[in-house]
Amino acid sequence: MIRHVSADFIIPVNGEPLKNGIVSVDEKGEIIHVSTSESAETISGHIEHHKGIIVPGFVNAHCHLELSHMVGKIAPHEGLISFLGKVINERSSNEKDILHAMEKADRVMQENGIVAVGDISNNLLSKSVKQRSALHYHTFVEFLGFDPDKAELAFENALSRLREFAPLSASLAPHSPYSVSKELLKLFQKNKEGHAELTTMHNQESDEENKLYRYKNGKLLDFYQKLNINIDFFRPKGRNSVQSIIPLFPANQRILLVHNTYTSLKDVYFANRFNRDIHWCFCPKANLFIESRLPKIEMFQFHEFNITVGTDSLASNDKLCILSELIVIKEHFPSLSLIETIRWATINGARFLGIDHKYGSIEPGKTPGLNLITNTDGLELTAGSEVRKLN
Ligand SMILES: [Zn+2]
Structure with missing residues (x-):
């Protein structure tokens, strides 16, 4: 089963940050696809949206x-x-x-x-x-x-x-x-x-x-x-x-x-x-x-x-x-x-x-783990930022 997760920003590390980007990941944690917000309509199935920034493990x-x-x-x-x-x-x-x-x-x-x-x-x-x-x-x-x-x-x-x-x-x-x-x-x-x-x-x-x-x-x-x-x-x-x-x-x-x-x-x-x-x-x-x-x-x-x-x-x-x-x-x-x-x-x-x-990066074929950083200020951390494991 493929899960689609999105956040205000994704920092994939191997490329530019994606505003409202979407990461598709399988049950073993393998990254299947990384999409921009524009290509969201090609995704069939529910997209979980989170406030904050998704980064690799x-x-x-x-x-x-x-x-x-x-x-x-x-x-x-x-x-x-x-x-x-x-x-x-x-x-x-x-x-x-x-x-x-x-x-x-x-x-x-x-x-x-x-x-x-x-x-x-x-x-x-x-x-x-x-x-x-x-x-x-x-x-x-x-x-x-x-x-x-x-x-x-x-x-x-x-x-x-x-x-x-x-x-x-x-x-x-x-x-x-x-x-x-x-x-x-x-x-x-x-x-x-x-x-x-x-x-x-x-x-x-x-x-x-x-x-x-x-x-x-x-x-x-x-x-x-x-x-x-x-x-x-x-x-x-x-x-x-x-x-x-x-x-x-x-x-x-x-x-x-x-x-x-x-x-x-x-x-x-x-x-x-x-x-x-x-x-x-x-x-x-x-x-x-x-x-x-x-x-x-x-x-x-x-x-x-x-x-x-x-x-x-x-x-x-x-x-x-x-x-x-x-x-x-x-x-x-x-x-x-x-x-x-x-x-x-x-x-x-x-x-x-x-x-x-x-x-180390959110790329198809890797199993890097996905972290959600919350309490952020745009693309920056604040003193109150927290991390939660998404995958
Ligand atoms: Zn030491």
Whole structure:
């Protein structure tokens, strides 16, 4: 049975917005046809009309499902170093509670119109939730280790966790420039099993990371001391972290750099010049929660980069909702249009995850999911905009 849905606007993402356009979709969610209002008379059958904007299902490019039980456990605005210490100390809980929280978070993401997730995992706990979920997950099995002497052990551990995630879609991902040694990244670069197609890394979420790489000072030094990590081996590089790290990634791999809160124009030029397929992910609500600051989003937009959007985890966000992230972007960068940011939240994430044959735009043959955004102002979001899944 074919269902015909219409709204004040459809943003199909692969083309111009359609005023009063109509999407015809079958019972499996496959898009059969996208019509303009002028061709409505050729449609036989009832057309459901909604107030608002229809957009494709959202892609959450950065999440940590396994931290879902930490909602409300960490106080906001204390900076990344304090936040990390608290995640390390307070993340343990009983397995049943963690599983229950993940299942709930998975359900809420679906209700919020998310169809696919790039998810960071440090352990196997999320595997069963992902296997049962209607969402598409790509798991980034995270590895870390700043001590060069322990690089081989850290890498072997990561590879065995990666194998345990099979047959789910998964690949390895270094945690961040300040938690992965050059030696560990070189093992990653050399190992074909470990660096399949796509990877991700937290990048410049705090300025302390740049201070470490530029001058070997700042709060990260105390952090290592508390964790008993000797960093005598580390030599400052006189430039921001991302410039030292990008060359260590394997070639021919899509790399998603997440946060980029303290990324400079010089860093962006460096990344541009270097022969790597770099994608950028913004998690604005988590940035405001942890560092009370946002990345220079317009600087990236100006360069027409592959921008994606993520929620980060419930340790640093009150909900896993891509629309809420877009509302925050709109509040802080009013000149950005919804037509632009919807691309970031749909097709760009789908392309990065390699699932754009199915997700990311409202086109015949795809099953992207259909979201209705209500409380809109013409083709723009308002502070009160809400999302509802139509399909
Ligand atoms: Zn994260």
